[in-house]
Amino acid sequence: MRDLGVGFGYLLQGQRWMARHGRSYGFGLLPGLVTLVLYAAALTSLALWGEDAVAWATPFADGWPGPWSGLFRGFLTAVLFALGLLLAVVTFTAVTLLVGQPFYENLSAKVDRDVSPDGTAPEPDLPLWHELWISARDGLRIVVRAAVWGVLLFALGFLPFVGQTAVPVIGFFVTGFFLTEELAGVALQRRGIDLRPRLALLRSRRTLVWGFGTPLGLAFLVPFVAVLLMPGAVAGATLLARDLLGEETTGGGRGTGTGHETVTPHGSGTVTGAGRPGPAGPSAPADGTGPAA
Template sequence: MIKDFGAGVALLLRGFRLVFSSPKRVLVGALPAVITAVLMITGWVLLFVHIDSVAEWLTGFADSWSETGRKVVEVAVGISVIAVTLGLSVLLFTAITLMIGGPFYEYIAEEVEDELGGVHEAEQVGWWRGFVVGLRGTVLLVGVSVLFAVPLFFCGFIPVVGQTVVPVLAALVNGYLLGIELTGIPFTRRGKSFRERRKLLATRRSMVLGFAVPAYLLCLIPLAALIVIPAAMAGGTVLAHRLLTAERSAASGG
């Protein structure tokens, strides 16, 4: 497990080397991320401006409480809303970036896989197909993330646990979901479905976590996603290539 986790971290580092070895890859990967960043920053500004109103609306049940009690709950709920939104934002940022920049990231994936030996009879994803596949995957992944976010949201009110265990669990869950997103294009190029992708990645969950959790945490740094996403896309391509090659070898008895 630890060895696989370390191998996953190495894949992310390799993704950085692959992207930054070519200025063109850096520019190609950063352009869709810049567009998405503008959209996400706008959304974040709106959330921060109206967070008091949002927290007040969510804590309507505390209207009859004392002033101090109501304020404490409002602050706690406001912080939790920001934390949950932040976690979802990384997934949404990646998903929107991949949908907007489908051809850009397919270019990176093709170049990376060409260096790894290429993909025989690879399918061209294209912008529209990549958008539809990405949208479907995003809806499913964000839905799963919300299912986990709701209980984690309430666990956040538990003293000590809410400030220690909950953030770690949130990073693991959202990181793993991010890993599923980042391997979408290599799987789609081989005609693999979302279900097949999820099933294969689950066989090396520790490796996926080692790759995706650091990428997720780096994306929490403001604007870092502009360079992290292209690198993580390259690393995800290497991860997918490795797992799919192993699966094909096992199927052929090699």
């Protein structure tokens, strides 16, 4: 359970890092604001015309007697909006990272250089267009996985008692896992680690991932809070990625006035991705086998 606290600590450290780098923070808000406006427009449209869309999709209910047609369509409208809201929460991070890809790559590299004992950061050996393509492809794959979990949890929500107690808790942990994957993916992709090895790496330290991503997922339920926390979340996820890979990190970062003690994270071994050797990290099944998200 110690990893839960460590993961939450990385979330706080990321926010503190951004607080010390105000200029970077200001630029980091722009992608989130653009994405927030787009999502707000989409959800508003769904709220205004969702009922009409449901009526068009259910012509067989036109002749139902009494209030049954209205109740049935009202239920479907509520389900449609709930699924849209869930999809918005799950995909907000992926879309924001894609919109702000060049900035977040640069931000993650700055964090790496700041906390690395030798002041260096891994750099991608692919052109920008290829990095954008990989981010979009992997983001879509994560959204599909998250959508499958969302549909499953929604169906389980109809179970008596369990649906109202355990299922929401599981949902927050699943959301936290995928949020962490998307955010840590910025640093891990720069190291040449592909999606399947990334997922295996995250599964090897689930409690660490949940400690970081679950409270962040709760905060992201408030849209504007998600925008404010996004730059710091990328910074914190970079620190978490270094821990997962067993990379040494100077305590507090370089030049922060908090000391330069060296922290050696857990783990040893090698993780590979995209056909290239990756940095040292905890051993995990390369095929991504194992339970979960």
